[in-house]
Amino acid sequence: MVRLAVAGSGWQGQGHLSTMKDINEIEVVGICDLNDEMLTKAVNKFGVKGFHDYVEMLEETKPDGVIICTPPEVREFLVREAAERGIHCFIEKPPAKNLEMAKKVDEILDRTGVINSVGFMYRYSGAVEKTRELIAGKRVALVRSAMLDGLALRPNWPRWFFDKERSGGPAFDQAIHIFDLSRYLLGEVDRVTGYQDNLVVSKADDFTIEDSFSVTMKYTNGILQSHTHTWSYPGVVTQIEFISDELHLTLDLVKGVVSGKVDEIQVYFESNDDALYRLELEAFAKAIAENNQDVVLSTYKDSIQSLEVALKVVEALETGIKVKI
Structure with a gap:
């Protein structure tokens, strides 16, 4: 069982939560958002423990990976705090707000060596x-x-x-x-x-x-x-x-x-392409379970080119x- 946490309880975050509840290989252990109203709705809907503090969520739940569904300008801190704890990172597209930020995130991922994936689901x-x-x-x-x-x-x-x-x-x-x-x-x-x-x-x-x-x-x-x-x-x-x-x-x-x-x-x-979000999340979970980055079709480094x-x-x-x- 791969334990995943989610950062961001908006439309995309809730979409992934809905998908993951039907994947037997994944257990969602926490969700974090600064917006109290959105977080409360997600917690009540999916029965997952909610957090306002991202680092607190990582420390308390100790997930294997984190699904990052925040706006693209909020990525470097989230990836660094996760990756330096050995927590693997699935990052929604766009991978960053600009190339400077993307390169900083890429350096963190290279240095820590964690499994990484970007949400370009059509590749699946x-x-x-x-x-x-x-x-x-x-x-x-x-x-x-x-x-x-x-x-x-x-x-x-x-x-x-x-x-x-x-x-x-x-x-x-x-x-x-x-x-x-x-x-x-x-x-x-x-x-x-x-x-x-x-x-x-x-x-x-x-x-x-x-x-x-x-x-x-x-x-x-x-x-x-x-x-x-x-x-x-x-x-x-x-x-x-x-x-x-x-x-x-x-x-x-x-x-x-x-x-x-x-x-x-x-x-x-x-x-049957109705399940593209499921396929990309299953690939991320499998990559973590097998410690095999090659399972992922869209790496962060490649996503920088897009x-x-x-x-x-x-x-x-x-x-x-x-x-x-």
Whole structure:
């Protein structure tokens, strides 16, 4: 049994708590939050002991690992206090607020040698693994990706998502999933350029983000990718399309399906991707139990590359110039 504690009782923290209660190999031993109202709700809902003091939680519960679900600017202290006690760290995306902070966290993880994982759950998708198999050794020339959601149209959605300073906006907070997965499948990004605007939801004092953006990326291997993103679409679409003279595949991350053609042969593969959060947490627990970092598909060190792409996309959108990575 792997004993885990949780830092942060917000939407993501409670999501992981809900997932872990059904995983036999995991015992949740504590949850910490500075917000008394949110902490009380989580404690009552999940029957886990609550703490306002993070270090006190680590000292009293002595977990094997900690699930860190705080905003990205609150990471270095939490990782250091855990890692220096030999407590392994699962860190939600984005891995940090900026590269300077990310490098400090990475140094802590390197020095202490604890198991680490970052919450890029799409890497655990069966459809993604099938896509890797299908494109291996094949030429990919063009990639089209889209992530369409309606967060900005939901009146009850937490307002901090729409504060550019706090959330970073859709490119930093959500599209980083696409940037990470694209790196995982295609290689490293060399440069980006793009545009943003607010044609559906206008900017205001409590809405300082763009509601939509479009970006073009060039990889070091020459692959070109266009990505379209919005938070003002009344539905959910998350897809990546791979195009060349050898293949034409569409990876649908909502449905867990990859379909199309490879060498003129029709392809259709469907996986059960309803449990991606469960799979990433099970992998983290297994890595701890076996003391094997290789079980984890998204390490902190690798996640820094995805963070850099997201930060450079934000820079390109705000400046309107090509940004080299």
